[in-house]
Amino acid sequence: MIGPEFFANIDPAEIARASGETLGMVGASLLLSLALGLPLGVWLSVTSRQGLSPHPLLYGLLSFAVNVLRSIPFVILFILLIPVTLALVGTSLGVKGAIPPLVLGAAPFLARLVENALREVDRSVIEATQALGASKRQIILHTLLPEALPGLIAAATVTAIALVSYTAMAGVVGAGGLGDLAVRYGYQRFQTDVMVVTVVLIIALVQGLQMLGDALVARVSKK
Amino acid sequence: MVSDVHNPASVIALRGVTRRFVSKSGVQAALDGVDLDIARGEVFGIIGPSGSGKSTLIRLLNRLETPSEGRVEVNGVDLSGLDARALSALRHKMGMIFQSFGLLSSKTALHNVAYALELAGTGTSGTRRQRALDLLDRVGLSAHAQKYPAQLSGGQKQRVAIARALANAPDILLCDEATSALDPEATQGILTLLAELNRELGLTIVLVTHEMEVVRQVCDRVAVLDHGRLAEVGTVEQVLFAPVSAAGRALSKHILPPPPDGVGEGAVTLTYFGEVVYSDALSAAVQGLQARFSVLSGQVSHLKSGPYGHMIVDMAGPHRAEALARLRARGVSVTEAVQ
Numbered sequence: 274m275i276g277p278e279f280f281a282n283i284d285p286a287e288i289a290r291a292s293g294e295t296l297g298m299v300g301a302s303l304l305l306s307l308a309l310g311l312p313l314g315v316w317l318s319v320t321s322r323q324g325l326s327p328h329p330l331l332y333g334l335l336s337f338a339v340n341v342l343r344s345i346p347f348v349i350l351f352i353l354l355i356p357v358t359l360a361l362v363g364t365s366l367g368v369k370g371a372i373p374p375l376v377l378g379a380a381p382f383l384a385r386l387v388e389n390a391l392r393e394v395d396r397s398v399i400e401a402t403q404a405l406g407a408s409k410r411q412i413i414l415h416t417l418l419p420e421a422l423p424g425l426i427a428a429a430t431v432t433a434i435a436l437v438s439y440t441a442m443a444g445v446v447g448a449g450g451l452g453d454l455a456v457r458y459g460y461q462r463f464q465t466d467v468m469v470v471t472v473v474l475i476i477a478l479v480q481g482l483q484m485l486g487d488a489l490v491a492r493v494s495k496k
Numbered sequence: 497m498v499s500d501v502h503n504p505a506s507v508i509a510l511r512g513v514t515r516r517f518v519s520k521s522g523v524q525a526a527l528d529g530v531d532l533d534i535a536r537g538e539v540f541g542i543i544g545p546s547g548s549g550k551s552t553l554i555r556l557l558n559r560l561e562t563p564s565e566g567r568v569e570v571n572g573v574d575l576s577g578l579d580a581r582a583l584s585a586l587r588h589k590m591g592m593i594f595q596s597f598g599l600l601s602s603k604t605a606l607h608n609v610a611y612a613l614e615l616a617g618t619g620t621s622g623t624r625r626q627r628a629l630d631l632l633d634r635v636g637l638s639a640h641a642q643k644y645p646a647q648l649s650g651g652q653k654q655r656v657a658i659a660r661a662l663a664n665a666p667d668i669l670l671c672d673e674a675t676s677a678l679d680p681e682a683t684q685g686i687l688t689l690l691a692e693l694n695r696e697l698g699l700t701i702v703l704v705t706h707e708m709e710v711v712r713q714v715c716d717r718v719a720v721l722d723h724g725r726l727a728e729v730g731t732v733e734q735v736l737f738a739p740v741s742a743a744g745r746a747l748s749k750h751i752l753p754p755p756p757d758g759v760g761e762g763a764v765t766l767t768y769f770g771e772v773v774y775s776d777a778l779s780a781a782v783q784g785l786q787a788r789f790s791v792l793s794g795q796v797s798h799l800k801s802g803p804y805g806h807m808i809v810d811m812a813g814p815h816r817a818e819a820l821a822r823l824r825a826r827g828v829s830v831t832e833a834v835q
C-alpha cells in the first residue's frame with residue numbers, strides 16, 4: 274500500500290512554484306502563438322489554390338517554412354534557437370528563455386490547424402457572401418473567421434495541449450516548470466513521488482484544457 | 497401563338513460569350529458563343545441538362561465568373577471594366593440565391609439578413625435590424641427571426657436567403673437551382689414567392705433550373721442550353737409547345753407526354769391558350785356534324801401568361817376536316833399527331 278511516507282519528498286511550495294511556471298509558459302506562449310499563427314493560417318488559407326486570392330508561389334514558400342519548423346523535434350528547435358533566444362530576451366533559461374522556442378514551435382502548428390479550419394467553411398457560404406458584394410477583407414473578417422470559430426477554438430485547444438508537452442520538454446533543457454521538477458527530482462534523484470505528482474498534474478492540466486476547449490466549442494457551435 | 501417580344505432596353509445582354517475551363521482532360525468550353533437579352537421585369541429561365549453550362553452562365557451575370565471571350569452587360573455597363581468598388585456596388589443591386597442556400601451558420605436568420613445591409617454599409621444597426629425584420633416578415637418568417645439556420649427547414653432557409661438577397665433593394669434576382677434541394681411543397685412555396693416578388697416589385701428574375709415544370713410555372717421566357725450552346729430561346733409557350741431544337745423537344749416531353757402507343761391516323765394534337773380553355777370549343781366543333789372525337793391524352797394547366805390546354809384527340813367521321821376548321825377558327829392550334 275502507498276502510505277503518507279511515500280510522499281516524503283513532496284514540497285508543496287516547490288510544486289506550486291513549478292505549476293505556476295508551467296501555466297505561465299503555456300499561457301504566454303499560447304497567446305503569442307495565436308497572435309502569430311492565426312494571421313499566418315489566414316494567409317495560408319487565402320493564398321491556397323482554392324483560396325480567396327490564390328498565389329501559388331507565396332503559398333508554396335509559407336507552406337514550406339511551416340513544414341520545416343513543424344518537422345524539427347522541439348528539443349532540437351530549442352537548442353538551435355538559443356542564439357536567437359538570447360538576442361530576443363537576454364537569456365535562454367527559465368520561463369523567459371522558453372517562450373521564443375515555444376512560440377516558434379507552436380505557431381506554425383497552429384497556423385496549419387487554422388488553415389484546415391478555414392478550409393472547412395462551406396464554399397457556398399463564401400460564394401453567397403461574395404454575391405452580396407463583400408470585399409475580401411469583409412469576407413475574411415465577417416464570414417470566414419466567424420463561420421470557422423468552433424474549428425478555431427478546437428485548433429487553439431490542440432495547440433495549448435501541445436504546448437504543455439513542449440514545456441515539459443523545455444523543462445529538461447533548463448526552462449523550469451513541472452517538466453524540470455520531474456527530471457531533476459524524479460529522474461536524477463530517484464524521487465518517484467515527485468515524478469508521480471508532476472505527471473498527475475500535467476495530465477490534469479491537459480484534461481482541463483481539453484474540457485475547457487470542448488465546452489467552448491459546444492457553446493459557439495450553431496450547426 | 498404569342499410572339500417573342502424582344503425588348504431592346506434589355507437589363508442584361510450577353511454578346512458572343514464563351515467560357516473555357518482548363519482541366520486535366522484538356523480545355524473545355526462550358527459556354528460557347530452565347531448571345532442573350534433579358535428584359536426588365538421578366539422572369540427568365542435558363543434550362544438544360546446537368547453540365548450544360550447553366551451555373552456558369554448565371555454566375556457571369558454578377559461576375560462570380562468571367563468570360564474567356566465576349567461581353568456581359570448589365571444595365572448597359574460592361575462588367576469586365578468594373579473595379580472592385582464598382583463590382584461591389586453592382587452586386588448590392590443584384591441579389592442571388594443558391595441551391596445550397598449559403599447562409600452563415602453562425603448567425604441567426606435576422607442577423608443573416610442584416611449582414612447584407614452591413615456589408616453594403618447602409619443604415620445604423622437599429623434601422624438594419626428593423627429592415628431585416630420587415631424582410632423576414634415579407635417572406636413569411638417573422639416567427640423565426642431568432643433561429644439559426646440549423647434550426648430551419650430547407651424551404652425556410654431559402655426564404656431567409658431570399659430576404660437577404662432582397663436586403664439592398666436589388667432590381668435583379670439571380671436564382672441558381674433555388675428549389676432543387678426542396679421537397680415539392682416547399683418548392684411551390686418558393687415559386688409562389690418569386691412570382692409575387694416579380695409582380696409586386698417589378699423584380700427581374702433570372703432562374704436556372706433543370707426542371708421544365710419550374711419554367712412552366714413562373715417564367716416568361718426561357719433559354720435552352722445544350723453542351724454550352726444556346727439551343728433555343730423563346731417564350732415558354734414556344735419552347736413548350738413548338739420547340740425547334742432537339743434539346744427543347746426533349747425538355748417539353750417532361751411536361752407534355754408523347755402520344756399514347758397505337759395512336760391512329762386520325763389523331764390530332766390540340767393546343768390552346770386563355771379563354772378557350774374554359775370554353776365549349778371541343779364539343780362545339782362536332783355539333784351538327786358527322787364527326788366524333790375521343791380524347792387520348794390531355795392536360796389543362798397554367799403558364800405564367802395564363803391557362804393552356806394540350807390534348808391528343810382522335811377525330812373521325814366524314815366531316816372531320818370541317819370540325820378541325822372550326823377548332824382553328826376558335827384559336828386552337830391543330831397539328832396531326834402522327835407525322
Ligand SMILES: Nc1ncnc2c1ncn2[C@@H]1O[C@H](COP(=O)(O)OP(=O)(O)OP(=O)(O)O)[C@@H](O)[C@H]1O
Pocket residue numbers: 517518519525526544545546547548549550551552553706
Ligand atoms: N471551375 C470550374 N473548373 C473546371 N470546369 C468547370 C468549372 N465550373 C464548371 N466547369 C465545367 O463546365 C461545365 C458546365 O458546368 P456548369 O456548372 O455551368 O453546369 P450546370 O448546367 O450548372 O450543371 P448542373 O445542372 O449539374 O448544376 C461542366 O462540364 C463543368 O464540369
Ligand SMILES: [Mg+2]
Pocket residue numbers: 550551552673
Ligand atoms: Mg449548376
